[in-house]
Amino acid sequence: MITDALDQIKPMTRMSVAEEIVSNLRTMPPSPPVAFKLFFMLKNRNLMNSDVVDVIRHDPDLTAQILRLSNSASFHGEEPIGTLEDAVLRLGYNLIQEKVMAITFGQLSLVSLSDYGVDPVDLWRHSIKSALAAKILAPMCTKKKFDTNTAYVSGLLHDIGKSVLNVTTRREVGKIRMAMEQEGLGWSDAELLVLGADHAEIGGLLLERWFFPDEIVSAVRYHNDPELDPHGVAKLIHVASACARCSDHNVWDEEEFKNMLKPYSLDYLGLDIAAIEEVIGRVKDESRGIELFMSVTW
């Protein structure tokens, strides 16, 4: 039985296979520098605008995009901006962080996902939508408290292991696809069967190597097995990812949404199913804005 085979792939095996895959990583950057430096900087309450400007200005592409964003249609009627200092003031730290992360992750997945079998734009879109859904859901959870930045970044990066797999295991991609088609398995189970580790474990390990905070590492590592996450962010990302998937469709289907979730998820977070349709509507609206912004760049 295929399920017995999957059960036999013990957690320790998954861990060592993931270690080997991440160690073989040559072509992904050691850590996307500007985006992640900013992420950690923005957690510091005594941060000065000049610190943020100093980090961004080392990346000319990013500088151009931040300036363009600060002069975009959303700020129509305001004075045109020509310096990074003014752009940071106008946009604010949170918006800057979201945009920088979105841009960097988009570049990363486009470079690395050419062979994995997932359309890189689809993966980027799903990641952005999951990040937005996590950010919107975070303050709505009545039984758990989440930091919205942590929620956003965890949603954005939850599938980063797919980018790693494409770079390191190109030859196995066909086998993974075949396992999905012939055995009717989902991505994670097919990866487990063929490689001995799945993209969630691999993504979590990568972020651990990049010294990400524990709760983001766990959120990524356990987004498909959220009951194993000691911090609870994985449960938020699990629900956010389902919202992202539903936002791809025109019509809200409550049954379809529930079928994507582990049954305890909503209750654990203290989320009401009645609010989800509205969350999905907001995800659709906000992601349209980001796509418009990114489409000029790509």
Ligand SMILES: [Fe+2]
């Ligand atoms: Fe995933």
